[in-house]
Amino acid sequence: MTARILSGKEIADAIKREVAEEVATLAESYGFRPGLAVVRVGEDAASSVYVGNKVKTSEELGLVSEHHHLPAETTHAELLKVVDDLNNRDDIDGILVQLPLPRQINEKEILEKISPEKDVDGFNPLNVGRLAQGQNALAPCTPAGIIDMLKRFEIEMRGRHAVVIGRSNIVGRPMAQLLLKQDATVTIAHRYSENLIEITRTADILVVAIGRAGFIRGEFIKPGATVVDVGINNVSDTELAKELFDEAELEKRLKTIEKRGFTLVGDVNPREAREKAANFTPVPGGVGLLTVAMLMRNTLDAAKTRRLKK
Ligand code: NAD
Numbered sequence: 115m116t117a118r119i120l121s122g123k124e125i126a127d128a129i130k131r132e133v134a135e136e137v138a139t140l141a142e143s144y145g146f147r148p149g150l151a152v153v154r155v156g157e158d159a160a161s162s163v164y165v166g167n168k169v170k171t172s173e174e175l176g177l178v179s180e181h182h183h184l185p186a187e188t189t190h191a192e193l194l195k196v197v198d199d200l201n202n203r204d205d206i207d208g209i210l211v212q213l214p215l216p217r218q219i220n221e222k223e224i225l226e227k228i229s230p231e232k233d234v235d236g237f238n239p240l241n242v243g244r245l246a247q248g249q250n251a252l253a254p255c256t257p258a259g260i261i262d263m264l265k266r267f268e269i270e271m272r273g274r275h276a277v278v279i280g281r282s283n284i285v286g287r288p289m290a291q292l293l294l295k296q297d298a299t300v301t302i303a304h305r306y307s308e309n310l311i312e313i314t315r316t317a318d319i320l321v322v323a324i325g326r327a328g329f330i331r332g333e334f335i336k337p338g339a340t341v342v343d344v345g346i347n348n349v350s351d352t353e354l355a356k357e358l359f360d361e362a363e364l365e366k367r368l369k370t371i372e373k374r375g376f377t378l379v380g381d382v383n384p385r386e387a388r389e390k391a392a393n394f395t396p397v398p399g400g401v402g403l404l405t406v407a408m409l410m411r412n413t414l415d416a417a418k419t420r421r422l423k424k
Contacts, residue, residue: 115337117387117394125263126407130175133410137176140417148417149178150208150234150409151200155193155219156186161212168210171406177413178205190219194227201229207417208234210409231420234412237283245291252412257289259404260321260342261296262411269319269340269393271296277314279303279330279381280323285344289321310334322381328358332386340393344401345381360385 141147150172154165165181172179182196193215200209209232215221225233230240236254244251264271276298280286290302303313314320314334322330323344335341349355355367358379370377380397387394395401 115389115392117341117389117391119388120263120267120340120342120393120395120400122259122263122395122400122403125259125266126403128266129259129262129404129407129411130171133407133414134175136414140414141176144422146205146417146421147176147178148208148413149180149203149206150210150413151180151182151206152210152212153182153184153193153196153200154212155184155188156216158212158214161214165212167406168409171410172413175410177410180206186216188216188219190223193219193224197224197227201227201232206232207420208232208409208413210235232416234409234416236288236412242283242288245288245295248291248295252416253292254284254288255405255408255412256285256344256401257292258412259408260289260344260401261292262408263395263401263404264296264319264340264342267393271298271319273297273299274318275299275301275316276319276321277301277303277317278321278323279307279310279314280321280325280344282323285323289323293319293321324381326381327354327379328381328383330382330387332383332390335387335390337390338392339390341382341387341391342395342401343380343382343384343387343397345379346397346402347379347381348376349379350376355379358383358385360388 152165152168154161169179169181200206209228211224225237228238230238233241233252236252241251245253276293278286278290281302281304290300294300311334315336319340321342327347327349359367367377378398
């Protein structure tokens with residue numbers, strides 16, 4: 115079997131197109147554009163790229179965005195004040211505090227401070243609780259994007275066994291809740307799960323969010339399953355690359371390692387997954403692109419809920 119490759123780009127482009135259209139309609143009919151505030155503290159290099167991407171995409175789609183870049187020594191109280199001010203502004207619909215935060219800041223308290231109606235990352239405990247109760251809530255962008263993608267590729271979730279590996283607040287846990295909401299039978303596995311392979315082999319839908327390059331081999335996959343690879347890992351080891359990619363792909367990857375020092379690899383062995391699965395999300399070009407698109411969707415939804423329904 116050769117798996118169908120689920121293009122995250124195709125889905126992300128469709129989501130972004132739809133958001134841009136709705137934003138234009140909102141501006142025309144109601145005279146406002148959704149506002150997104152992205153707050154970054156310190157100089158984390160990856161955060162800088164992510165935030166740049168979020169701000170750029172929101173501008174492309176016609177949203178209004180602000181980037182608050184605070185120095186690394188910002189205190190907890192100062193950051194709380196920034197969030198509070200954004201909570202109180204009527205022109206701001208979505209607030210995102212980029213993680214990780216410097217040590218002196220209590221991340222949990224900051225996330226709790228973001229007004230639930232502006233919580234476009236879906237990390238505020240009120241939204242997490244709503245999600246756990248099966249209510250509509252602003253849901254974390256990566257898992258929400260995965261559900262959207264599975265729907266658009268017409269992959270049945272109702273009644274199917276979905277196995278999520280990883281239980282982080284950003285991916286694994288909300289992913290499991292969202293799959294449950296779609297009527298899947300859900301199993302969550304994590305680093306202490308015994309007989310992982312026995313569990314994953316019964317998965318019709320396997321979502322992997324671990325953070326270990328190529329960890330899920332072909333033997334973990336039920337033939338004909340849908341495999342969603344959330345992992346993003348930098349691989350510089352050419353021997354590992356040889357295990358992960360078939361000849362056609364390998365040449366390209368080795369060139370990338372030579373040029374950039376690493377290549378992006380998911381948590382699933384792509385060569386083996388393609389042989390076993392019916393559907394497979396590639397890395398890069400799969401799930402990674404959905405996150406920012408879904409952030410735009412969440413900001414638009416937050417704006418509509420707050421401004422049109424009050
Ligand atoms: P995390 O480190 O917070 O959580 C990893 C989870 O994997 C933990 O719950 C742990 O129990 C589990 N785990 C670790 N080793 C395991 C093992 N051997 N067997 C079974 N379970 C194991 O990571 P995270 O933030 O959830 O991210 C996971 C991966 O997804 C990372 O590679 C990250 O870069 C990627 N990610 C991608 C996106 C995106 O595509 N937009 C977004 C977030 C995270």
